[in-house]
Amino acid sequence: DVKVTQSSRYLVKRTGEKVFLECVQDMDHENMFWYRQDPGLGLRLIYFSYDVKMKEKGDIPEGYSVSREKKERFSLILESASTNQTSMYLCASSPPGTGGYEQFFGPGTRLTVL
Template sequence: DVKVTQSSRYLVKRTGEKVFLECVQDMDHENMFWYRQDPGLGLRLIYFSYDVKMKEKGDIPEGYSVSREKKERFSLILESASTNQTSMYLCASSLAASGRIEQFFGPGTRLTVL
């Protein structure tokens, strides 16, 4: 059974803290993605990576950075957490083959920044 796991289901942090969200996939997928989901806004892409050490900005990269040192692991970093980064964070992965673009999602991390 294919799997995308995220390090925490719930996380509470304080304003100004550095926050790490970890994502691991066991499907040998080339592509990995970080989204945030907010009510009324759907899923918005923060960053994605199509290969180890490669990254591309998504639609809302401000305040975030990412790291992909190994194929199976993609980390999202909030350098200095702010209250407007309180959200549900979803990690996903997909194959590079153009015929199959569906993404597989992890269960999400509900981050609250106080």
């Protein structure tokens, strides 16, 4: 089974702090994604990566950056956390050949910014 793990289930940070969210997958997937999930808004794509050191902006990249130094690890960075970034953050990975639509998700990190 594919396993996608996220470094924290719950995180509380203060406004202005730099926040790192880590995601690791163990299935050698090329593609990795970061989403945020908010009530009534579904999942919105922040960034995705289709290879090491490659990244593409999603629908809401403002205020975020990403890093992919190793194939199995995809990090989401909040350079200066703000209260409107309080959300559930979901990481996913997908194998090549499916067009990226069959995604395997981690359990999520619920981030609260005070």
